[in-house]
Amino acid sequence: MTDGIAGGTAAAPIAVAVLVVLFSVEDGALGVHLLPAGAGRWRLPGRRLAAEEDLEEAAAEVLAEVFGAEATHLEQLYTFGAAGRGDGVREVAVAYFALAPVGSAPARPGRRFAVDGLPPLAGDHAEVVALAVERLRAKIHYSTLGLRFLPRPFTLRELQEVFEAVLGEPLDKRNFRKRMLAIGCIEDTGRRVRQGNHRPARLYRARHGDRVEIVR
Amino acid sequence: MTDGIAGGTAAAPIAVAVLVVLFSVEDGALGVHLLPAGAGRWRLPGRRLAAEEDLEEAAAEVLAEVFGAEATHLEQLYTFGAAGRGDGVREVAVAYFALAPVGSAPARPGRRFAVDGLPPLAGDHAEVVALAVERLRAKIHYSTLGLRFLPRPFTLRELQEVFEAVLGEPLDKRNFRKRMLAIGCIEDTGRRVRQGNHRPARLYRARHGDRVEIVR
Structure with a gap:
């Protein structure tokens, strides 16, 4: 060649x-x-x-x-x-x-x-x-790069903790959840998990966990 | 070293x-x-x-x-x-x-x-x-990368033509203009230019023409 x-x-x-x-x-x-x-x-x-x-x-x-x-x-x-x-x-x-x-x-x-x-x-x-x-x-x-830190099912709280750690700053919980759900890159697994004294939290997973997509 | x-x-x-x-x-x-x-x-x-x-x-x-x-x-x-x-x-x-x-x-x-x-x-x-x-x-x-094709003042029409050429597809004029003005990366020069039989068009310039910024 x-x-x-x-x-x-x-x-x-x-x-x-x-x-x-x-x-x-x-x-x-x-x-x-x-x-x-x-x-x-x-x-x-x-x-x-x-x-x-x-x-x-x-x-x-x-x-x-x-x-x-x-x-x-x-x-x-x-x-x-x-x-x-x-x-x-x-x-x-x-x-x-x-x-x-x-x-x-x-x-x-x-x-x-x-x-x-x-x-x-x-x-x-x-x-x-x-x-x-x-x-x-x-x-x-x-992009959906942040989701790659969580290859297993995760709660929105865990996802927010990852984003906050990466960005080095606290994020508004309501806006964060709204955006994550709106961009359609995660899906509800139908399962829930109990963490501490909180109500059971929904478990989500990345919709395309094996690749990173650009999100607009 | x-x-x-x-x-x-x-x-x-x-x-x-x-x-x-x-x-x-x-x-x-x-x-x-x-x-x-x-x-x-x-x-x-x-x-x-x-x-x-x-x-x-x-x-x-x-x-x-x-x-x-x-x-x-x-x-x-x-x-x-x-x-x-x-x-x-x-x-x-x-x-x-x-x-x-x-x-x-x-x-x-x-x-x-x-x-x-x-x-x-x-x-x-x-x-x-x-x-x-x-x-x-x-x-x-x-990002504002597209603006770098136009280091001189430009009309919104010229800017749209660049975006359409780069993307290889036509863009909706109204949405394109709205977005370009909304993200605040261009500014009106106060000057106008006459092109063909159209009304004089405003001339814009990149607000930070010498660098590329990420736009969210």
Whole structure:
């Protein structure tokens, strides 16, 4: 297969890396998963791409290494390619983000940090995390991405807690419920669940739980 | 600077390329700019990244080579990294898209093709164009991206023509105008223009013409 790119007879000495921002919602806060990078710093899970690998496959593999096969929604975020990147060898990094379902086991190795309490990060990883948070927060408004944190049936209260954690701000309960029901992306399972002393709450599920749709 | 990526002591033999999808709106149709790739095939403008270059700078340079400095809104689209990419040397391509202002001079060298009448394209470039069109069409609904085709003052009719060309479908005039005025992203310049036998039409401009905002 030829791709018709002219010029550049030899590959420039550039390495390609994949990075994965794994988001989770825990204790009402949005978190990301980090690995120790030495000297008190932390880094995103990631590694160099091998010549015979698909980018997507490499990202999925990195994700599986720290989290098993439970993450939902691996999505390409952005490619970071400032000339100063990399340690010795010039490196272009293709960043992805993924969502850990609410209540799933913590990722390992490494640790979860709330996005508003990150430790010092290696290289430009703080920039990568910041962009991922921005994308997630924007996209939760105009798509069904937020539902992917809840692959199992959920109450509207649980859904609101996820949205509040992602957005980092409280939402009006009545408006939130009205909107969620109006956009038609969730459906009543017909089941109810009792939580504490509250009346039994309806359980909903995403209408198309396996994909993310744009909502207008 | 270290970025903390473990493993991969040497750079894998992977080349990094930039590709640019330059969109234009002409004669009521959305078009993209292509270069001849030989054997009756066409390709997107692009080239290999040099080791000391920023990705963004390389994309801007590719764009300037075919279009001068007039394009608005160069935005990273997606990075294509299937293992089979490239001709001999494995190649990862970082694709960008840009907008040519309505009425600007045609890009050169190369030719403009309507997106619904593309010639055979080299490699995976048809896939790149398809994703760029999808992104543009989605984003025009929830952002002020469409206004970037009109950096000069415009009538609501001209604006609707751009939206119709991008979306490839006619829009209801009354609803379109109502929405454009309601979201508050355009402002009346106080000037009017006479077009043909119509009453003089108000001239508007983007309120924040130099940036793209998300509209809810």
